[in-house]
Amino acid sequence: MWLAGEGVSAGFPSPADDFKETRISLDKVAVKNEAATFYARVAGQSMIGAGLDDGDLLVIDRSLEPQDGKIAVCLIDGDFTVKRLKVEKDCVWLIAENKRYKPIQVTEENELMIWGIVTHVLKAL
């Protein structure tokens, strides 16, 4: 709704003037920390079980700490991947949400970097 209350010079002022609010912004919903927020595009089917389809846009917050059960953008052996984290006592698993993909166990031999935590997914329908 477009409110143009302040230009009215005659008559009773609009009762809505006191309730003017800024419009809904997706940025405000999805971006909690602007300096640390980055975006990525999903390629492939490995996370379809979590609702991440090929071509979806991910919102990534680098300031969040990795936790068991979070979906993260990771770097394993030089490639970006998006997977669910499973943190165990002495190892980390990267779990795909698609039966056709095997869980990846991160061992001492792999180089894993957690690049950021996925907070939202934006999909065009």
Next chain:
Amino acid sequence: MRKSVFLNVFGLVDCNNFYASCERIFQPSLEGKPIAILSNNDGCVIARSNEAKALGLPMGAPAHQYNSFFNQHNVKVFSSNYPLYGDMSRRVMDVLKQFTPLVEVYSIDEAFLQFEGFEHYDLEEYARQIRKRVRKWTGMPVSIGLGPSKALAKVANRVAKKFADRTGGIYVIDSEEKRIKALKWLAIGDVWGIGHRHNKRLVLRQVRTAFDFTQLSDAWVRKEMSVVGLRLKHDLLGKSSIPLEMIAAPKKAIATTRSFESLIDDYQELRERVSTFANLCAEKLRQQNSRCHALVVFARSNPFMPDLPQYRNSTMISLPFATNSSLTLSKTALHGLDLIYKSGISYKKAGVMVTGIVPEDAYQMTLFSYENPKHQALMQRIDYLHKRFGPHKIKIANQDLNRTYKMKQAHLSPRYTTDVRDVIRVR
């Protein structure tokens, strides 16, 4: 845990190999590999990763002469991606501002911080937190130097960087002993603000280190290096004399110049380029809320093709009033070009520079000649539309509507953070 003996503390935060690091954040497989960044138009090397420096690649190396070097040593070459670098710089600065409100953005990859009322903090630990958070949130590795003045923070930063293995990228000058040790280590030519000319003269006087410089008399420094040199000396002595500048001083001159990819023989084509350069200068003036009093136009042939007729000329035109109107500046630049243009020359480079820059609010109307006030409203509208729909959508009529000047950017990385079509892909 030690606390600083100095009440006022300054920090210098410097991004490590900033341009190369920006590229690595989005292509982490380049970690540890040599990277070179080329200037606008892919002309020469303007930034190198440590690995590229170690290979002996010089700063300013002309790219076309170094193609085989790049291939031979597997140097990953990038065209400058300023939208990416600018955005990453803003992110780093935003994180820094969470640690102290007193931040001076000194350059795209450096900021001075000032800490007031931090007497009870362990500043080294605080610096470690700053470094860690910048790295985690933005991916950018930084080095931090702390000291009782800006100049000493800069010295401490050099120590932090040079001995990164031992310092972990952080060094604090918090005692007289450390101050003197660092100054005796630092060559005079590497001191902040000591340029080539001063360096030569000081070395002739046996001033070889920053410490030697602090032993000169105030009178001599003042006489030979003006009050600027004197402030630097006191800063290095630990008496803060160079204040933090939180508001960037408007640039003294703004220039837009380009080497053309191919030679321009056609007068109309050259006019179109010059008009565009003037327009870009006007946009930059409006961005920093200032106006200019004079404009310089220059054009030249290619000196590296001695077989062709050689020509270079420039002219300066004073404006009757300070302006930042694209229309006025473009018209003036074209008038200037008419004055210097010589036919039968193949032009390789041209440019427009505006000078005599004053802040918008210092603008005074002159009595008899003034700009059509409609220009200002029109420029605001144009700037608004550019902001909304992207740059260079609106052109003035003497610019070619079909032509967008294409910089040579053969090695451009995606605009990962400023264009949604360019974001990273994750499997």
